[in-house]
Amino acid sequence: MDKEVVVEFRNISKHFKGVYANKNINISLYKGEILSILGENGSGKTTLMNMLSGIYQPEEGEIFIRGEKASIHSPRDAISYGIGMVHQHFKLVDVFTATENIILGIEDKKAFKNAYDKVNEIAQKYGFEIDLKKKIHNMSVSEKQTVEIIKVLYRNASILILDEPTAVLTPQEANKLFSIIKKMREDGKSIILITHKLAEVMSVSDRVAILRKGEYITTLNTKETNERELTEYMVGKKVDLKLERLKIQASPPVLEIRDLQVKKDDGTRAIDGLNFYLRGGQILGVAGIAGSGQKELCESIVGLRHYNGYITHKGINIKGFSAEKIKELGIRMSFIPEDRLGLGLAPDLSITDNLLLKTYNLKKGIFVDRDSARKEAKELIERYGVVTPSTETPVKNLSGGNIQKILVGREIGSNPNVIITAYPVRGLDINSSYMIYDILNEEKAKNTAILFIGEDLDVLLTFCDKIMVLCEGKCMGIVHTKNTTKEEIGLMMTGAKNYLELEPEKKTGFAPDSLLSEEDWNNLEREGSKNDK
């Protein structure tokens, strides 16, 4: 007997500014199944789902729901069809409580009054732990996600879409989420799971549909396929991409950081007493739940944020030095930030002009030397295979991968001895991602010290030499990647395991071959306290 089809996409097409985001998509969703939609970043997964949830309108094709042609012109229509979507970028009102967010848009007066009881009922049924009176801005990422899911369930959605739900969760939280999703399946709900993580596809879904560059490739039964086959469908050719940890002899510490204290923009503590060091030819990964102080850590090292404590570069305390001064001292530090178009590049300026931003003050005279910068831009475009109409195209018109190549190219071009990078492959397709990893490995081979803030634990574990785990701005330990597991890192991320407390005698984060003697450090401390006064 065939299963009932609840959603069917027929020849759906949609394009943005002349580029197809979706082209002739045909996918069916059965009742009571978990269907993964697998594809790289930019393959059109989210666009397709936004059409089902009424955010976008398809330009061609039709959507059938429970056998009937559906007309979904707004999120309201989608809700009435029983469709609920948990967006990757949460749609929550920060200053409202969980309950207020959940009942948003419910017109029925009675339902509005009994909201609290009903929300509680749902929470108990699926085993959510949530304080319903807590405001969203006081919540952790996983709590926010719980609110999003309850919001959808509250409306009795029978078709649930989860867009990259595990991107921000620890492995433990992700497992919990998956058991909840499976419980929903038992209740007869149909679930679409958008993801680009193969392991997730294999472990939770019944079937998997694959998109590549906006086009529908195929749908497979999960049991009858494997990760290798899926990758090939996803990337489009036989790929042999291997992430590897380069084994080279690390040099003495380049950057030593002790007792670092940094505040967030709102004055609360971001980094609380951090000790660590970076060696040349070594990649130190940083793992942690989003917002555990990663951004503030990067910004204080490169001199963009005020901090207390000591950052020494080859034995010189660089506290209080601006990015400018750091450059003057011949410290060649490169920063590849998470916010490419905000901190990294000026979006409206051309590639050439963006390259000039790094070197404008090296030349004498009042006019900028655009010709040599243009030559540089050409070299960069050629070397990294940047797809762009010209060197004078504003960078904001380029795709994420190409923007990142320009940023990385510019930063590497200055021949750094320290690279600070946060989520360098976020939003990139597989090929671009591996290009970035290769570049970082090349730099490592040149004896550069690299701090790599990452989110994908699998990548961190295979790519880095050591991993420092942050939890609410505190270090939970620095572990060698060959001696640890994903589960252990997950426990450290939530603070359940703290090596600093387990092994206090090890003095985690203090380089045994520090360039400064303990006496020097004490002197720094005395000077520091004098300067503070």
Added chain:
Amino acid sequence: MIGSLIVAAISMGIVYLFGCIGETIIEKGGNLNLGIPGIMCLGALGGAVGVNVYFKIFGTEKQVIVVLILLVTILFAFLFAALGGMIYAFLTVSLHANQNVTGLTLTTFGVGLMKFFGSNMNHDNFTTASNAIKKLFTFYEKLGWFGENFLSYGFLVYLAFILAILTGVFIKYTRTGLFLRAVGESPKTADAQGINVTAYKYLAILIGSGIAGLGGLYYVMDRSGGTTFVEASIEAFGWLSVALVIFSMWKPWVGILGSILFGGLYVLPQYLHISNIQIKLFDLLPYVVTVVILIITSVLDAKNSQPPASLGVNYYREDR
């Protein structure tokens, strides 16, 4: 003297209070309407048209029927101002035009419109109309200080207080108020939850503008006794209303107190025997107070005294 200062402060502050209530409703829906000064001018113009319409229908001989003249002037002031709001709403909500630019041009437009049509208008009956509008309880003088302090005002003053309280209740406690705040905080969230963002924004702008327009009506027909109209500096009062929204931290109840403070600073020089130049110094005090409040709230970073998160940002569903 203190008593009469407070009475004067309240009677001046009401101009700001109407503007503040209106702008608060609009801003809670996520739109920063800098056209408020112009909209208040349109309200004043509407009120003047209303007066002329009233006397056209009922004639100038008979005694003025207070209820009717209030009804007609309020209706016209509200409609004229709401029409200004309609222009703003269409440009910013439907056409996604820049809110600041639209608002500022609307102010210029409203002031010009009032001056042009207002100058060519019959002003003869304004004082008569004003005498009917500016006193609600004719018996207040018999009640001593109580009557003087609490009952000596026109209907519009009481209306402003009631509207401020009701708006506060609406925003904080009602379902529709919650949805409106959601639209102002995060329109994409509201939209995904099935709230009609466009409808909420339009209604907030139309109703808010209408209420703000009453401030113009009040100034001309009540506060100034129908004697100043086109030469009145309603535009300046409009800017103070916008400042009052910030001062009140988007809370109409606080707006009541703020309006009395702002009104008090406006009338205080008359009680101090000082020169004209020093009076100008007093004129800027409300802005100083507002800046101080801004500094305090931003230092404290109190989450519930911040502007709506999406204030001034247009919403377009298919934005990527």
